[in-house]
Amino acid sequence: MPRFVNWETPQGCGLGFQNSEQSRRILRRRKIEVSLQPEVPPSKQLLSTIMEDSEKHIEVEVRKFLALKQTPDFHTVIGDTVTGLLERCKAEPSFYPRNCLMQLIQTHVLSYSLCPDLMEIALIKKDVQLLQLCLQQFPDIPESVTCACLKIFLSIGDDSLQETDVSMESVFDYSNSVHDEKMEEQTEILQNGFNPEEDKCSNCDQELNKKPQDETKESTSCPVVPKRAALLNAILHSAYSETFLLPHLKDIPAQHITLFLKYLYFLYLKCSENATMTLPGIHPPTLNQIMDWICLLLDANFTVVVMMPEAKRLLINLYKLVKSQISVYSELNKIEVSFRELQKLNQEKNNRGLYSIEVLELF
Numbered sequence: 001m002p003r004f005v006n007w008e009t010p011q012g013c014g015l016g017f018q019n020s021e022q023s024r025r026i027l028r029r030r031k032i033e034v035s036l037q038p039e040v041p042p043s044k045q046l047l048s049t050i051m052e053d054s055e056k057h058i059e060v061e062v063r064k065f066l067a068l069k070q071t072p073d074f075h076t077v078i079g080d081t082v083t084g085l086l087e088r089c090k091a092e093p094s095f096y097p098r099n100c101l102m103q104l105i106q107t108h109v110l111s112y113s114l115c116p117d118l119m120e121i122a123l124i125k126k127d128v129q130l131l132q133l134c135l136q137q138f139p140d141i142p143e144s145v146t147c148a149c150l151k152i153f154l155s156i157g158d159d160s161l162q163e164t165d166v167s168m169e170s171v172f173d174y175s176n177s178v179h180d181e182k183m184e185e186q187t188e189i190l191q192n193g194f195n196p197e198e199d200k201c202s203n204c205d206q207e208l209n210k211k212p213q214d215e216t217k218e219s220t221s222c223p224v225v226p227k228r229a230a231l232l233n234a235i236l237h238s239a240y241s242e243t244f245l246l247p248h249l250k251d252i253p254a255q256h257i258t259l260f261l262k263y264l265y266f267l268y269l270k271c272s273e274n275a276t277m278t279l280p281g282i283h284p285p286t287l288n289q290i291m292d293w294i295c296l297l298l299d300a301n302f303t304v305v306v307m308m309p310e311a312k313r314l315l316i317n318l319y320k321l322v323k324s325q326i327s328v329y330s331e332l333n334k335i336e337v338s339f340r341e342l343q344k345l346n347q348e349k350n351n352r353g354l355y356s357i358e359v360l361e362l363f
Contacts, residue, residue: 043077050084055097058085062100066107075109082110086117096121098130105133112138112145123148128156128231129166135234136167146238147248153231154256161227170233171226223262232263236289242296249300257301258311264294265317291325294318 049061062081071077082104088095101118104110112119112134119141122130131149135141222229249257268290298305298318305311 043071043073046077047080047084050081051088055095055100058097059100059103062103066103078104078107078109079114082115082118086115086121089121090117096125098125098127102130102133105130105137108137110137112141119145119149123152126152126156128152128161128164132166132231132234135238139239141238143240143245144248146235146240146245147252150232150235150260151252151256153228153235154252154259156228158225158228161225164227166227166230168226168230170237171230222266223259229263232260236293242292246296246300249296252301254301254304254308254311257297257305258308258314261294261297261305261311261318262314264290264297265314265321268294268321 043065046061046065050058053061065077082101085097085100089097105118110118119131119134119138122134123145131152135146135149224232252260268287271286271290306315
């Protein structure tokens with residue numbers, strides 16, 4: 001009997017050889033079928049991912065999608081993605097992919113009207129960082145939502161703010177404003193037409209003289225922590241209509257209104273130190289924005305604020321501020337009349353067509 005195996009002759013293992021060959025053919029056929037199938041677009045992959053996967057995996061997939069070259073349907077995909085995430089947030093209270101939402105907001109293609117539920121959920125979560133970003137990015141936020149954000153920004157505790165990561169780009173350096181001796185020494189210098197220490201009202205002077213020296217530094221120190229200041233600056237940056245904003249301002253507690261007024265007064269004084277200084281993120285003119293908000297807050301809450309003892313000194317300072325502004329605008333009107341006269345003389349000079357020397361006395 002031979003002691004070797006002839007592989008060319010069919011043996012008992014021939015059946016196994018045929019099975020392996022058949023398996024390879026099946027695998028090749030499947031590969032061909034897979035290669036012929038259309039590739040799933042990244043946008044559809046992303047939309048399917050957000051409905052089932054974990055927050056971390058969704059965040060990775062969103063980052064990958066945003067890194068790709070933008071396609072014509074980019075805006076639509078972003079809107080659908082945000083809508084899908086928000087629907088899942090409502091269905092699953094524990095699901096809140098804030099990092100993904102912030103990435104999508106920073107694409108600059110979203111607006112409030114496109115995803116109104118976004119700020120609603122952020123208000124429920126009291127996510128001040130996300131609310132600040134929405135106020136900076138969305139141009140069409142309703143006044144009711146703006147006031148809801150303002151309530152949270154004013155009511156959240158300082159300890160909670162310390163643990164929150166907010167954008168500080170709109171906050172300039174306050175270090176020189178606290179107990180600024182130079183500012184106290186220059187009380188006679190008008191700041192944009194306003195001197196907080198000067199007033200012709202004898203009653204106001206009597207009230208101020210009764211206050212201790214520590215309160216005289218009230219206008220030179222920021223009444224809120226820097227992170228709260230950054231959030232309030234986002235409110236100042238948002239667009240609004242006075243008609244629609246005023247009714248909602250009446251719903252804010254009086255102590256919060258007083259705090260906001262103190263910050264606005266401090267901000268006005270700080271900006272008045274340098275008329276050319278503007279706050280990043282706030283469109284110029286900054287001083288006019290601040291004055292508009294002061295007037296709106298007083299119009300909506302004056303009868304309540306005037307009854308608060310802690311707001312008495314603030315109201316006196318605001319009275320002096322408004323009085324000084326009236327004086328400034330009065331002087332500007334006089335200058336405007338003078339410029340008009342100069343313009344008329346210049347037109348007459350051009351009409352003459354002759355060389356002449358003229359002397360104009362304004363005062």
